[in-house]
Amino acid sequence: MTTIPPPVLQIGQVLTVLLLAPLLHGFVVTAEERVQRGTGPSLFQPYRDLWKLFHKELVIPDSATWLFWAAPFVSFTAMLIVPLLIPVLTNYPLPLSDMGDILGGGLILTLAGFSILLAGLDTGHPYGGLGSSRESMLAILAEPTLILVFIGITLLAKAMLPFVVNHLLVAQPAVYWAPSHLFLVAAFFILLTVETERLPIHSSIQWEIYMIGEARILEYSGPLLALLKWASWMKQAILYTIFLNVLTIPWGLSVHGTPLGVAGSLLALLAKWALVALLMVGIDTVQSRLRFYRYQEPLALSFLLALLAIVADQL
Amino acid sequence: MLIFHLDPLASAWFSLLVIVALTLSFVMLGSHWLKNHIWAFAAESWVIAALSVTVGAYGHYPELYAIAVLTVLFRGLLLPYLLLRIIGGLDVQREIHARLSPARSLVLGVLLVVFAYEVSAHLGLRLGLADNIAVLALTAMLGLKLIGFLMMVLRTEAVSHILGLLLIENGIFLGSQILVPGMPLLLELVILFDLLVIVSTFGLLTRYLKTHVGSTSSHDLQRLVG
């Protein structure tokens, strides 16, 4: 069997995330509409949106500085880097994947969020500031939990490389079914709802009083907005991938890098994404939005779960 | 004995189920709605049935499958149904006079479980079972016991008292599945039956409480003192 050379696979990983992220978003939106008895847009509507935005005129506020320009590029680039580090298609490390571990990937993702946060403040408009301040409060609540989850994973696998964790979970069902691991999965899932802007904290309805993420990029238009949107969809795809391929469903990845295996793992990835997306849609449907002052509750639960996982692991 | 040669996967399964059961008891502590308690109890019973099946499969105790079926029927379906009927007849939806807020009772519950763990770990150490699933089983037994007592102390509604008692029984049943899977079948059957009788008795007595005393809250049961 011929194998695809690792550099090609590595580029393939980035392209997978880059090109399929809008599809994932389209799937989530459509599925949500379907569940709520609507027709919903086409699966490919995000691609059309991007196309439209890239052909629109770019309007820049007068008060904007270079930060306003830089943020979309920083976040987009960050989203292109992270797929290099995680198992998207293969379960073995590819070139450049040893550039960073889980924590490194997390930092790069945070950098993207941080740059947009600064950009939101940059123009001096009220909505941008509002969005940024809310976002930073959420970050204050969510970051410690995220770090704790990472620590938990590290303690579980005695390593911080996502590939090691993947291998461990596949090889040892006992670790997979251990309460400490499943607690981490639950904790990470709650974080996932927060980070991918889902209920119970984020609302998908675009009203000003609910806005968090959207408020920061209210000033953007045209190609820059397209970049930001694409970046946020890619972030969703990346987080799903980490959640699935590292923690929850570590199976169904290409082991040798044969074309057939890669194609299979691509299909498997799509199926797994769809699974989580449906789960998220379910949560969005049954869960109502929390009041601002109850934001800490799901995050505290997540924190507790991560802590329990670590305690259980150490016993 | 089963607990001495348990492969890691089985051990993981057991601990997972035990911990899920323990977590469900915290759902009971954290809510004041009686229906939530009953659902949590029913879910916990199903978890116990799953544990019986797992233990039966790994330890080759075919009679545990029968126990699992009975657990589902009795504890998982019949008892929750009876309890729902009791609260349906009582017109009580939630705890009104609970002595502590849910958050505080949760913290207290955590402390009790930690205490249970300390005792079990100590006991495990003395029995030469330091890293064994037995410690977890003991923790669950004692922890559920203490949480059940906590519920009976903190809650005033009669139904909460029944549930606290059932929680204690669940804890014993849960732990004994792991520690003494070979316990005589007869005993387990009789205990299940006994549980049913107790719940029916409690149901009848709550009806009497409602009709003759006018309240099912221990807050109002203050006639007999000294």
Place this chain on the structure above:
Amino acid sequence: MPTPILSIWLILAMPGAAILLALLIARPRWAEYLNLVAATVVFALAVSLPWRVHGTLVWFGGYLMLDAFAAWVTLCTATVYLLASIYALGYMRGMAQARGRLHHFYALFAAFGLTMLLAPVQNNPGLYWICIDLTTIVSAFLVGFQREPECIEAAWKYIVLVSAGLALALLGTVLFYWGGTFTLGPAYAMTWASLREVAPHVAPPLLVVSFLLVLIGFGTKVGLAPMHTWLPDAHSEGPAPVSAMLSGALLNCAMIGVVRYLGVLEHAGLGFLPQMLMIVLGSFSLLVAALFITRQSGAKRLMAYSSVEHMGVVALGFGFGGPLGVAGALFHMLNHSLNKSLMFFGAGNMMHAYDSKNMQAMRRVGDYFPATGSIWLAGAVAITGAPPFALFLSEFTILRAGFSGGQWWAALWMGLLLVVIFVGFLAHFRNMYYGEAPPVPPHRTISAWQTVPMWLSIVPLLLLGLWLPNGLWALFEHIAAGISVGVIP
């Protein structure tokens, strides 16, 4: 006389038949006499049983067993069952709330008797636990039989507290079994004997933890302070014959479990801590009883706290251990059964006559009811441990065991509190027998059914107080050797 095994079968069959027939025929009069016949036969079979049992008999697939100790407790239970059944005839007819439901009452009453007769002969500790649990369920309905708010409240508290306590005992039972699996393999027949056999091989901490759970669990049922809180409510709110059964018979049935587990620990050479615990709980029960007896107003609550006191004394007896302590405790069980039944009967009569539960309302008892009143007074003197009644002998034996065994402090404490209780208890009786005449004289007459059982209990108490047969003492020594509760080192 039938063989011991056949006797036990008959003893169990009689109340069972009484339940079935009472429910089938569903006529109050029939139910009364059916229950009485059953109780009489049970007593006739049980009275000589302890002397007819030699060694330990195990039968019915190993589920039932009979040794002298079980036979002794069966005798105590049967005695109270008979006395209470006679008394109930008079008492329950006079109870307005019971009209039309008497056959239910007697079916429950016989069922209560049956569960209590079942418990001592169980060979399997798990099944013993279940029997004790069943006694709770059945007796809760008897306590709440009058359907008054207080009765229902008492029944509710009784069943909640005792069930919670018994849940601890179940956990202890499971842990005892678990301890055995280390040596005997995962599945072995769970019997008192096997637990005893295996005890020396079980890790001591596990045994101690298990015993603690069992002691607290069955101790709740025995009514040892501080787990006694259900006892005054349940004993005071049930109908008087039920109170007598609860106090005179049920507490012994629960005590037998504690003592058997004590024997298991003794066998493992761990007797010191459990016996010390018995002594501590017994002493504390005496203290609580003394405090509540001195300032009590309800007639039956007074008797209930007296039960706490006497169970404390029995616990002290087993705690002191040795032939002397065990003999004293066993003797005390019977004496307490007889005497407490008498006291509850008297209290029930007075409550009916004066139409009040409160001792404030009962005045000049001796003037209005010379016969009943004087027996009740004699019973009161007896129950405080004064000579020439049998309780004096048994309490004195236990005290002697305490002093000779080195636990002089506990014995001293016991003696002191017995004096306090003597004074406190009899002060209430002085007020009831002397003092001002009540504004409305008692209107009820007391039937012969209600006085005969009082005679039947005071006479043996007096006889046993004056003359202790050799056979009895030999029996106690035999039982003491069987349960091997030694003197505390």
